[in-house]
Amino acid sequence: MENYSDIETIDYLIGRYLSGGCSASESEQLITWINTSDENRRYFTQYKFIWLKSGVENVKFSGNKWERLLIRIEQNENKSSQRDKDKIRRIFRLSGYAALILLLLGMVSLYFYFSKSQNTGKQLTENVINVPYGSKLLLTLPDNSKVWINSGSRLVYDNKFGIDNRNIRILGEAYFDVAKNPDLPFVVHAGEIDIRALGTAFNVKAYPEDHKVEATLVHGSIEVKKQGERKQILLKPREKVTIINSELKQFSIEDEKLEPLKKIETKGVKETVKKLKEEVTIDKKINIEKETAWKDGKLIFESEPLESLSKAIMRKYDVTIEFSNIKLKNYKFSGTFRDMPLEQLLDAMKFSAPIDYEIKEKRILIMDKLK
Amino acid sequence: MGISNKEIVDGLKAGKTEMLRDLFGQFNGLLVAYAKDTVKNPLLAEDFVQDAFCTLWESRQKLNPELPVQSYLYRVVHSRCVDFLRKQQAQANYSQFSQIRFNELTSTHQYFDHLIISQITAKEANDKFLDSIRELPEQTREIFQLSRNSELTNPEIAEKFGISVKSVEYHITKALQFLRKAMEDFF
Numbered sequence: 045m046e047n048y049s050d051i052e053t054i055d056y057l058i059g060r061y062l063s064g065g066c067s068a069s070e071s072e073q074l075i076t077w078i079n080t081s082d083e084n085r086r087y088f089t090q091y092k093f094i095w096l097k098s099g100v101e102n103v104k105f106s107g108n109k110w111e112r113l114l115i116r117i118e119q120n121e122n123k124s125s126q127r128d129k130d131k132i133r134r135i136f137r138l139s140g141y142a143a144l145i146l147l148l149l150g151m152v153s154l155y156f157y158f159s160k161s162q163n164t165g166k167q168l169t170e171n172v173i174n175v176p177y178g179s180k181l182l183l184t185l186p187d188n189s190k191v192w193i194n195s196g197s198r199l200v201y202d203n204k205f206g207i208d209n210r211n212i213r214i215l216g217e218a219y220f221d222v223a224k225n226p227d228l229p230f231v232v233h234a235g236e237i238d239i240r241a242l243g244t245a246f247n248v249k250a251y252p253e254d255h256k257v258e259a260t261l262v263h264g265s266i267e268v269k270k271q272g273e274r275k276q277i278l279l280k281p282r283e284k285v286t287i288i289n290s291e292l293k294q295f296s297i298e299d300e301k302l303e304p305l306k307k308i309e310t311k312g313v314k315e316t317v318k319k320l321k322e323e324v325t326i327d328k329k330i331n332i333e334k335e336t337a338w339k340d341g342k343l344i345f346e347s348e349p350l351e352s353l354s355k356a357i358m359r360k361y362d363v364t365i366e367f368s369n370i371k372l373k374n375y376k377f378s379g380t381f382r383d384m385p386l387e388q389l390l391d392a393m394k395f396s397a398p399i400d401y402e403i404k405e406k407r408i409l410i411m412d413k414l415k
Numbered sequence: 416m417g418i419s420n421k422e423i424v425d426g427l428k429a430g431k432t433e434m435l436r437d438l439f440g441q442f443n444g445l446l447v448a449y450a451k452d453t454v455k456n457p458l459l460a461e462d463f464v465q466d467a468f469c470t471l472w473e474s475r476q477k478l479n480p481e482l483p484v485q486s487y488l489y490r491v492v493h494s495r496c497v498d499f500l501r502k503q504q505a506q507a508n509y510s511q512f513s514q515i516r517f518n519e520l521t522s523t524h525q526y527f528d529h530l531i532i533s534q535i536t537a538k539e540a541n542d543k544f545l546d547s548i549r550e551l552p553e554q555t556r557e558i559f560q561l562s563r564n565s566e567l568t569n570p571e572i573a574e575k576f577g578i579s580v581k582s583v584e585y586h587i588t589k590a591l592q593f594l595r596k597a598m599e600d601f602f
Contacts, residue, residue, distance in 0.1 A: 064568060065580070078522055086526050086602075089523045090598075100448050110443075112465065116469055402456070404458070405462075
């Protein structure tokens with residue numbers, strides 16, 4: 045403790061330094077003192093240890109954080125094993141009826157699995173197309189219909205598709221351009237909602253974390269109805285039907301490879317949502333370009349709250365977004381983004397909205413712009 | 416702690432997540448506090464620490480049973496913090512304080528590593544620490560805990576208690592002095 049005759053003085057300086065009360069020059073003075081001898085170094089470090097230890101949250105064990113760590117470890121492990129498994133799956137009968145075009149980076153897994161129908165015991169092969177976050181896919185179905193599948197979506201159809209039926213189950217978002225076939229109706233199942241089409245083009249958005257199903261008709265006509273109900277809604281071009289609080293169950297597939305799609309947290313909200321009443325609204329004169337912009341890699345927002353806007357970004361770029369201030373979630377933003385790197389997009393937003401951001405790998409923190 | 420480092424390493428190698436969970440319970444808080452104090456960003460701090468646990472788990476087969484696992488964790492967090500400060504200095508938002516924190520971090524690193532390894536993180540030390548906090552004079556304890564747990568700044572605390580900033584700093588220093596003395600046997 046040389047140079048300081050009074051131990052109280054250095055303790056006081058340390059106390060002030062640790063609690064943020066020192067000016068830059070005082071801090072520098074302290075660092076110089078620390079570096080004067082090993083003894084000083086040890087002395088200060090003990091103080092720092094005490095300071096940090098007393099700042100540890102009193103909660104004995106934070107289960108939440110532990111769970112998050114487990115998820116992270118799992119995701120990392122999946123990433124490395126995914127590559128091997130995908131190779132094997134690709135060798136499956138891709139040939140013949142499904143032509144794939146990979147639009148963006150990222151891996152899309154297409155695979156087949158067998159599920160035994162409990163009643164008949166008959167085997168049914170289903171094709172599962174999984175499009176992860178950060179990817180997008182254009183697929184030609186066996187009946188020559190085209191489907192653009194958005195990030196974080198899953199599409200399932202069986203091996204009788206195009207022969208006995210044209211049924212598709214979807215979780216997430218897709219744009220369908222349906223080939224004409226008056227004998228076989230084309231039916232998209234989104235949770236409990238059925239969308240029936242003949243020859244037409246429409247967009248379906250049914251992400252489980254949104255708790256709603258949206259169908260927008262581009263041309264032709266579609267019927268929208270709830271399973272088991274007779275009442276149906278007939279949509280005209282440029283109309284959009286939104287069914288809020290519609291239940292969207294994850295498909296019951298026992299393949300844990302499908303897990304990553306649940307990444308956007310739905311926990312906690314689910315229970316209350318179940319009890320909420322379904323609300324059906326129809327919007328006319330919809331801006332079709334905006335609704336289907338995603339398939340061309342564009343994001344269009346018209347006074348969209350940052351919260352829902354961030355979901356679109358999370359899916360497109362495979363990142364997670366958090367807000368430092370809850371109020372920011374409601375800030376309404378308008379703008380059009382063509383395919384561009386994430387940072388460029390965030391910089392553009394930062395320019396016109398009162399926000400700032402920080403990126404750490406795949407996590408983004410949106411915060412108030414500093415004055 | 417009855418369990419040796421070799422047992423922990425063997426457990427991790429055998430894929431026992433309980434072992435990782437115990438380590439997480441014991442060191443997550445302290446490591447987050449360390450990173451938070453350095454980068455002044457709670458989100459980033461937690462990320463660094465989660466990263467460290469992930470890396471530990473992923474490289475478990477390569478662990479050296481001679482090196483205490485907590486030291487491994489600490490070193491990962493430390494190097495993330497140092498990288499962060501270095502980057503910050505290279506950027507436009509260079510601040511004198513980040514330079515100071517950087518200097519402080521590098522000069523205390525070795526001894527901090529030693530503390531993390533020592534029995535100061537063991538259960539007895541922990542109990543002693545919590546008991547000692549309870550022994551602090553009431554006002555000193557209140558002010559100290561407010562500073563450490565509610566993340567209020569010294570002027571904010573001063574206003575709350577209707578005292579001067581100087582007195583707040585005095586109470587904080589008193590508390591630190593008392594606690595350091597109480598823990599002397601463990602250092």
